[in-house]
Amino acid sequence: MTELTKLTLTEARDGLAARDFSARELTDAYLGEIAAGNQALNAYVAVTEDKAREMAAASDARLAKGEGGALEGIPLGIKDLFATKGVHTQACSHILDGFKPPYESTVTANLWADGAVMLGKLNMDEFAMGSSNETSYYGNVVNPWKRTGSDEALVPGGSSGGSAAAVAGALCLGATATDTGGSIRQPAALTGTVGMKPTYGRCSRWGTVAFASSLDQAGPITRTVRDNAVMLRSMASVDAKDTTSIDAPVPDYEAAVGKSVRGLRIGIPKEYRVDGMPDEINALWQQGIDWLKEAGAEIVEISLPHTKYALPAYYIVAPAEASSNLARYDGVRYGLRVDGKDIADMYENTRAAGFGAEVKRRVMVGTYVLSAGYYDAYYLKAQKVRTLIKRDFDQSFEAGVDAILTPATPDAAFAPGAITDPVAMYLNDIFTVTVNMAGLPGLAVPAGLNRDGLPLGLQLIGSPFGEETLYSLGSVIEQAAGRFTPKRWWA
Amino acid sequence: MSVDIDTVKRVAHLARIKVTDTEADEMTGQLNTILAFVEQLDEVDVSGVEPMTSVVKQEMKKRADVVNDGGYPQDVVANAPMSEDNFFMVPKVVE
Numbered sequence: 001m002t003e004l005t006k007l008t009l010t011e012a013r014d015g016l017a018a019r020d021f022s023a024r025e026l027t028d029a030y031l032g033e034i035a036a037g038n039q040a041l042n043a044y045v046a047v048t049e050d051k052a053r054e055m056a057a058a059s060d061a062r063l064a065k066g067e068g069g070a071l072e073g074i075p076l077g078i079k080d081l082f083a084t085k086g087v088h089t090q091a092c093s094h095i096l097d098g099f100k101p102p103y104e105s106t107v108t109a110n111l112w113a114d115g116a117v118m119l120g121k122l123n124m125d126e127f128a129m130g131s132s133n134e135t136s137y138y139g140n141v142v143n144p145w146k147r148t149g150s151d152e153a154l155v156p157g158g159s160s161g162g163s164a165a166a167v168a169g170a171l172c173l174g175a176t177a178t179d180t181g182g183s184i185r186q187p188a189a190l191t192g193t194v195g196m197k198p199t200y201g202r203c204s205r206w207g208t209v210a211f212a213s214s215l216d217q218a219g220p221i222t223r224t225v226r227d228n229a230v231m232l233r234s235m236a237s238v239d240a241k242d243t244t245s246i247d248a249p250v251p252d253y254e255a256a257v258g259k260s261v262r263g264l265r266i267g268i269p270k271e272y273r274v275d276g277m278p279d280e281i282n283a284l285w286q287q288g289i290d291w292l293k294e295a296g297a298e299i300v301e302i303s304l305p306h307t308k309y310a311l312p313a314y315y316i317v318a319p320a321e322a323s324s325n326l327a328r329y330d331g332v333r334y335g336l337r338v339d340g341k342d343i344a345d346m347y348e349n350t351r352a353a354g355f356g357a358e359v360k361r362r363v364m365v366g367t368y369v370l371s372a373g374y375y376d377a378y379y380l381k382a383q384k385v386r387t388l389i390k391r392d393f394d395q396s397f398e399a400g401v402d403a404i405l406t407p408a409t410p411d412a413a414f415a416p417g418a419i420t421d422p423v424a425m426y427l428n429d430i431f432t433v434t435v436n437m438a439g440l441p442g443l444a445v446p447a448g449l450n451r452d453g454l455p456l457g458l459q460l461i462g463s464p465f466g467e468e469t470l471y472s473l474g475s476v477i478e479q480a481a482g483r484f485t486p487k488r489w490w491a
Numbered sequence: 492m493s494v495d496i497d498t499v500k501r502v503a504h505l506a507r508i509k510v511t512d513t514e515a516d517e518m519t520g521q522l523n524t525i526l527a528f529v530e531q532l533d534e535v536d537v538s539g540v541e542p543m544t545s546v547v548k549q550e551m552k553k554r555a556d557v558v559n560d561g562g563y564p565q566d567v568v569a570n571a572p573m574s575e576d577n578f579f580m581v582p583k584v585v586e
Contacts, residue, residue, distance in 0.1 A: 098570070099570050100569075100570065101570075102563075102566040102569055102570075103566075199547065200546045200547055201547050201549070214543075214545075214546070240552075240554070243551065243552045244545075244547075244549075246547060246549060247549075247552075306535070308531070309531060309532055309534075309535055311528075312528055312529040312530075312531045312532050313529075313532060315525060315528065315529050316529055316532075323506060327507075330507065331572060332571065332572075332579050332581055333568075333570065333571055333579060334570035334571065334572075335570070335572070336572070337572035337573070339582075340582070342582055342583075343581055343582045343583075343584055344507070345509075346581070346582055347507040348504075348507050348508060348509035349509055351506070351507050351508045351509070352508050352509035352510070355508065360508055360518075361518065361521055361522070361525070363506050363508065364499070364502055364503060364506055364508070364518060364522060365522060365525055365526075367502050367505050367506040368494065368498075368502045368522065368526075371502065371505060374492075377492075378529070380542055381532055381537060382529075382532065383542035383543045383544075384537035384540040384541070384542045384543070385532055385535055385537060386542075386543040387540050387541055387542060387543045388535065388537070388540060390543065390546065421524070422521060422524065422525060423524055423525060423528045426528075437546075438546060439546025439547055464547060
């Protein structure tokens with residue numbers, strides 16, 4: 001690791017503005033880290049070296065004129081789910097082979113407008129379906145973290161596994177990610193990074209490959225809370241191209257970092273104490289409570305009685321929406337085509353060859369629950385349960401709770417192949433999925449290491465558009481816990 | 492509720508995914524595990540509860556019904572596996 005790549009995003013931003021080093025030097029340092037480490041970590045599926053150098057040179061020109069944007073010259077990795085004009089965009093699926101969109105997603109366009117530099121596209125679970133990055137067509141991502149004294153590879157979590165591994169392994173300064181049931185917060189927790197899933201509607205979904213449209217939301221994964229706040233401000237916008245984009249100005253999130261949390265009321269939901277949770281997770285949670293208390297926050301026990309139904313409801317709503325969204329991959333307009341004896345046969349062959357096992361499973365579940373005669377029993381029921389889940393949260397916020405503290409995941413990173421039962425894998429999102437069902441913001445912050453030396457995270461849940469409160473609280477936890485960096489074994 | 496292999500094959504056809512008998516058999520077990528998991532929802536009393544339509548209260552945005560984009564068919568077909576004269580090419584559908 002070079003001195004330049006040790007800097008955080010905001011330190012690099014300040015160094016660039018002070019002309020301590022150039023954007024080109026910073027980008028070259030990161031391209032060097034990728035060249036040295038990506039073979040071992042498999043975080044990038046495409047590296048856009050020439051484009052990165054070109055963008056960095058343009059940043060230097062703007063910085064020289066004193067015209068730099070909020071992210072001028074900052075090298076970022078982009079999850080393969082975001083459409084990037086003329087660049088590999090395949091949601092890490094075989095079915096999108098060769099797809100290069102002729103347009104740019106709103107989120108990435110916002111980043112480039114603020115001067116950021118694209119290093120490449122990041123690995124992920126196929127179509128964002130997975131919690132371990134084992135479903136990617138491009139192979140597993142390897143977590144930069146290993147158990148103390150062990151050489152066994154571990155998963156980085158998913159679906160934004162490439163984003164989390166690239167940030168933790170310093171192969172970029174920050175990464176875009178998306179979260180449908182926990183896909184930002186779970187990998188952030190498993191890699192010791194900071195991940196924010198903003199309020200539904202805060203970041204435009206335009207140009208982001210759709211998984212479950214009523215749940216999908218983009219957000220940043222970064223090394224620090226401050227970096228996260230800076231990056232989210234650039235990603236978020238009001239976008240006429242997404243009807244669910246919210247017409248509300250984007251605040252200066254960075255101003256909330258380090259702000260006093262004295263007097264804030266923090267809810268501790270008793271339903272998040274699940275059976276079989278490791279003692280270490282309980283201890284970490286208690287530690288988080290103590291830190292916030294010491295910072296002047298008031299701790300109150302709350303009840304979110306429908307918590308246990310969030311995951312089963314999610315596994316109706318998300319596959320249902322996915323089966324509809326993924327109907328477009330038929331071998332006609334883009335990507336893979338496998339010929340057949342007629343058009344229906346061509347569709348069936350293409351989708352059989354193009355989708356991986358987990359994607360097929362979810363499309364099948366979705367097709368089944370939406371099929372004639374089952375809609376009311378499954379989808380409609382799940383959407384009603386969703387109303388109850390949101391109501392639980394609403395009642396807590398109405399009673400004066402400012403934010404909720406929970407563990408981010410039920411355990412630390414695990415080995416690839418360790419979880420083969422689909423439902424057991426789904427349980428990884430047990431603490432995060434409720435937040436998507438209710439459309440709330442959720443922030444995962446690293447809070448400690450387990451007995452094997454692996455990172456563990458806490459989750460802060462906010463009221464709608466309560467991102468600033470989460471950043472204030474997140475920085476308290478970060479200050480108390482310190483930052484966690486893996487040993488650099490990969491290069 | 493649980494599914495049998497014939498239902499799985501029918502659903503696979505609805506989803507336009509070709510499955511072999513072995514795959515259909517494997518999927519039957521997996522789908523039943525998932526359906527058993529979601530059956531927990533039967534415990535919840537949802538009488539009188541409105542289904543969720545939007546997590547954030549917002550008026551549906553409207554815009555004037557005018558053409559405000561387009562005019563670049565070559566971009567639209569640029570990624571097609573087969574195209575001709577800016578049309579997508581597919582196997583013959585009508586005799």
